[in-house]
Amino acid sequence: MTEADIQRYAEENGLPMEYVAPFFAGLVAEGSPLAAMMASVPFHTFSRYVGAREEALRRIFSTIDTGAALAARGSTAHRRRLPAPTPPPQTEMAS
Numbered sequence: 001m002t003e004a005d006i007q008r009y010a011e012e013n014g015l016p017m018e019y020v021a022p023f024f025a026g027l028v029a030e031g032s033p034l035a036a037m038m039a040s041v042p043f044h045t046f047s048r049y050v051g052a053r054e055e056a057l058r059r060i061f062s063t064i065d066t067g068a069a070l071a072a073r074g075s076t077a078h079r080r081r082l083p084a085p086t087p088p089p090q091t092e093m094a095s
Contacts (some may be wrong), residue, residue, distance in 0.1 A: 001068050032079075 003024040010020050024041075031045040 001046060001063075002039060 003020065006024055007017065007020045009015070010017055027041045027046060027049050028039070030049040031041050
């Protein structure tokens with residue numbers, strides 16, 4: 001996979017083009033010196049790079065989303081306490 005491949009994918013899928021170069025640079029840094037020389041990355045390097053980022057994203061998400069973590073443990077502390085609804089005013093019906 002080359003940077004041009006990633007750029008083409010981003011263009012075709014409406015992804016931000018400014019992320020292509022840093023993403024590819026990260027891939028190349030993750031790979032072998034030969035990959036850097038050839039400006040190409042094999043699948044196993046891509047998979048390792050993306051997998052590491054996915055795991056980091058999961059850790060960050062679970063740190064931020066404490067409500068989901070509490071819900072997963074069966075706690076209801078994450079639920080917002082709402083006041084009981086006020087009944088609508090009663091109007092007297094003309095007889």
